Amino acid sequence: MTTNDFEPRIVAFLCNWCTYTGADLAGTSRLQYPPNIRIVRLMCSGAVDPVYVLKPLLEGVDGVLIGGCHPGDCHYQTGNYKTRRRYVALQEILKAAGFDEQRVWLRWISASEGQRFAATVTEMVTALKELGPNPMRETWAV
Amino acid sequence: MNAVIPVENGDVLAAMRGFLRQLLETGVVEALYVPLENGEAIVPALVAAPAQLAGANPLAPVMPINGARAVSALTNKQAPAKIGAVLRACEMRALVELVKLQQATLAGVVLIGVDCAGTYEVAEFVKRRAWGGERLSEYLSAAREGRDPLIEGITLRPACQMCVQPTPTGADIQVHLLGADLTRGIPVTLRDEIAARLGLSAPVGETADRAVVVEKLIAIRAQVREKELTAIKERMASEGGLASLFAACLRCHNCMTACPLCYCKTCLFKTAAFEHKPEHYLSAARRKGATRMLGDTLLFHVTRMNHMSASCVSCGMCTSACPTGIPVGAIFSAVGGQVQSAFGYTPGRSVDEPLPLITFLANEWAGIGEEK
Numbered sequence: 001m002t003t004n005d006f007e008p009r010i011v012a013f014l015c016n017w018c019t020y021t022g023a024d025l026a027g028t029s030r031l032q033y034p035p036n037i038r039i040v041r042l043m044c045s046g047a048v049d050p051v052y053v054l055k056p057l058l059e060g061v062d063g064v065l066i067g068g069c070h071p072g073d074c075h076y077q078t079g080n081y082k083t084r085r086r087y088v089a090l091q092e093i094l095k096a097a098g099f100d101e102q103r104v105w106l107r108w109i110s111a112s113e114g115q116r117f118a119a120t121v122t123e124m125v126t127a128l129k130e131l132g133p134n135p136m137r138e139t140w141a142v
Numbered sequence: 143m144n145a146v147i148p149v150e151n152g153d154v155l156a157a158m159r160g161f162l163r164q165l166l167e168t169g170v171v172e173a174l175y176v177p178l179e180n181g182e183a184i185v186p187a188l189v190a191a192p193a194q195l196a197g198a199n200p201l202a203p204v205m206p207i208n209g210a211r212a213v214s215a216l217t218n219k220q221a222p223a224k225i226g227a228v229l230r231a232c233e234m235r236a237l238v239e240l241v242k243l244q245q246a247t248l249a250g251v252v253l254i255g256v257d258c259a260g261t262y263e264v265a266e267f268v269k270r271r272a273w274g275g276e277r278l279s280e281y282l283s284a285a286r287e288g289r290d291p292l293i294e295g296i297t298l299r300p301a302c303q304m305c306v307q308p309t310p311t312g313a314d315i316q317v318h319l320l321g322a323d324l325t326r327g328i329p330v331t332l333r334d335e336i337a338a339r340l341g342l343s344a345p346v347g348e349t350a351d352r353a354v355v356v357e358k359l360i361a362i363r364a365q366v367r368e369k370e371l372t373a374i375k376e377r378m379a380s381e382g383g384l385a386s387l388f389a390a391c392l393r394c395h396n397c398m399t400a401c402p403l404c405y406c407k408t409c410l411f412k413t414a415a416f417e418h419k420p421e422h423y424l425s426a427a428r429r430k431g432a433t434r435m436l437g438d439t440l441l442f443h444v445t446r447m448n449h450m451s452a453s454c455v456s457c458g459m460c461t462s463a464c465p466t467g468i469p470v471g472a473i474f475s476a477v478g479g480q481v482q483s484a485f486g487y488t489p490g491r492s493v494d495e496p497l498p499l500i501t502f503l504a505n506e507w508a509g510i511g512e513e514k
Contacts, residue, residue, distance in 0.1 A: 050448035051410065051441070058441050060430065068511070072504060081502035084510060085485075086448075089499060092484045093447050096375065096477040098383035108511040139385050140432040142440040 008062035008128035010037045010121070013052060015045040017075040018110045019067030025114030033118035034125040037065070044068070045106075046079025050090050053104055060137035063103045063128045065120070070108040080108070102131060143334050145342040152325035154282065158317075159198050161328070161340070162228070162254075166192045168339045171226030171252050175212050176200055182268045186212055188225075200228045200256055201319070203281060203291075203298075204267040208402035208459050210236035214246035221250035230258040232301075232457035234310040235490020236402035239453040242497050245405045255313025257320040259285035259359075260302035263462055270296060285319050288355035289362060301458020301471045304367035306360050312492070321355030371479065374472045384440060387473065390466040391439050397470045400463035403450045411442050443470075447477050452498050453489045454478035 014020040020041045026033065042048060045068025053064045066083065074080040087106045094101035105124060109116050136142070149157040165171050166189070178187045179197040184204050189195055209229045214237070216225050229237065234255050240246040259281065261267075270277070277293050284291035290298055297303070310316060315336065318329040329345060329352070337343075378384050395411075398404045410416070416438055426433035454474050461471035482489065485498035 051445045054441055054444050054448070055438075058444070059426070070512075071508075078502065081504065082499075084507055085499055085502050087510065088484055088507060089452060089481050090448060092480045093444065093451065093477055096378065096480040097444060097447065097473075098378035098380070106511045107513065137430065140427075140430040141385055141389055141434045142438075 006129060006133055008036050008125055008133075010063040010065055010124060010128070011056045011061050012037050012039045012065040012067060013042055013045070013048045014039055014065075014067040015069060015075075015080075016041055016043045018069035018073065019045075019107075019117065021111035022067075022109045022113045022117045025111065026118045027114075029114050031114055031118040033121045036125050037121050044074065044076050044079035045083040046074070046076065046081075048083060048086070050086060050093075053090060057099065057103065057134070058136055058139075058142045060134050060139075062131075062134045063105065063124055065124060066104070066106045067109050067117075067120075068106075070110055073110065099136075100131065100134070103128070103134065143332070143337055144344060145330050145332060145337045146345040147328040147330055147342065149325060149327050154324045154328065155199065155201055157328055158201060159195055161330075162198055162200070163192050163195045164340050165226055165252075165254075166195065170224075170336055170339060172223040173225055175209065175216065175225065175227040175229075177202060177204075177206075177228075183264070184267070188212070188216065202267070203259065203261045204264055205230065205233070205261045205457075205459070206264050208236050208400070208457050209233035210240050210246070210402040213237050213251065214240050214402075214405070217247045217249075217251060218245070220247060224250055224252065226252040226254055228254045228256060229310065229313070230256055230261075231307050231310040232258070232305065232455050232490075233402070234313060235307065235455040236457060238312065238490045238493055239403055239455065239497075240405065241493050242495075243403070243405065243453070248493070252315065253310075253313040254315045254317065255310025256317045257285070257310070257356075258302075258305075258308050259320060260290060260298035260305070260308075262296055263299055266296050282324055286321060286323055286350075286355070288321060288357075288359035299458055299462060300370070300469065301456055301461060301475075304363055304370050304475075305456065306364050306367055307490075308359060308363075309356055318352055320359065321352035322350045370472055371476045374469060374476050378473070378476070384444070384473075388440055388443055388468060390468060391443070392466055393436060393439050393442070394465060395442075396463035396465065397460035398446060400459035401450065402457065402459065403453050403455075404446070410445070411438065443473075447474065451478035452481050452485065452487060454482075455490045 048066055068080045068083055071080055091101045107120050147157050147161045173188055173190045175188050176198045177184045179199050184202045186207050210233050213227045280293055281291045315332040322329050456475040458471035464470050487498045
């Protein structure tokens, strides 16, 4: 597979109130962005258990995006503050354990930020093309 | 106050037993968690009858379970009576974490913290049951001088060789086994009223400089720790990485069972969430060419890192429990250490220090997530 042929696969965990709605806005505004993303809707980014991020990563997905409301705007007040701490811990664990922490992104994208969503996906696909396929694609003994 | 447990005829163990017996007989505690000799082995026990303390051996350098777990089982929301617990440094640290995780309480518990000069693997210890005589004497000398014991054919557990916190903090009674000639008396620090109840008095004459000895021991251990953690991090970062480290994993979950901090009654990995349909395995096999059976072996370990590594106290029970010799403790200490640094958190240091993953502020790590 040449770098040109490689299409990164991204799994996204988006919060219902902000990012998912923002993604929907990108759609209704007919904004163009790469189709590499598969979205899982959660009610809050604070509901993202690290295992949801780790499972696809170990299966070989190239990137995982966690999307939530900007801090201070969480529909449930403090959910995203927890997301932020968990993300910091997860990044350290990925780094220490020899995985590529650059494959897991956390972005605060609000319901009105359709363009930010489209831009984020575009940016992520470009970055992942640069990183190449997740080596875990070839690792079957997980 | 500082006091001394008198030792007769150089019999340190008898003196310790006498001391523990007094705690029970004078009502300082109503029941005592302490290891008891049982045949070839040392068995952790809750003792209610002073007579049973004739077999107590908190000096035996072996740790079949992490005592924090026992104290958690004995207290939970409330201790049923005045419980005493004889704990090593790492057991105390694990207990502090469990208290913060709401799995134990310190109210009504008398903590007897004992310096630890290191422990041996249970199987090794049981094989060499003649622990008296030369071996014990060398072990006590090592404790006095602040170095690892040199006993032929047996080495301390890897976690002990790299332990940089051999002295417990925050105990009601602290037994100072390091840096002293124990045959002449066992130095302890305890509340004045307990000392009075037990009839203990302050040490007479010169006392050994414990701090210097402890520092010396920690310096030796710190070098080993640095070396081991660097080595394991390199292995994790190398070709194959974590997957190759856990290639021999049997999925027995002994590491989780032995870990004092894994308190979940039902691990996520034993629930329906991980009961996959046959099609799941087949599609994974088709996608990657092959798939490990049974699934989610590595995922279990990385998830466990996420769930408890912030509180990992490096007791090494996991490595001791692993039947295939995977250095689980080194891996979790390395990963845990990195998470702990990121949060400026030291597990086991204080009950008042909040757990990093259940604490959060409105304004912190402000740059994360806001990238344009």
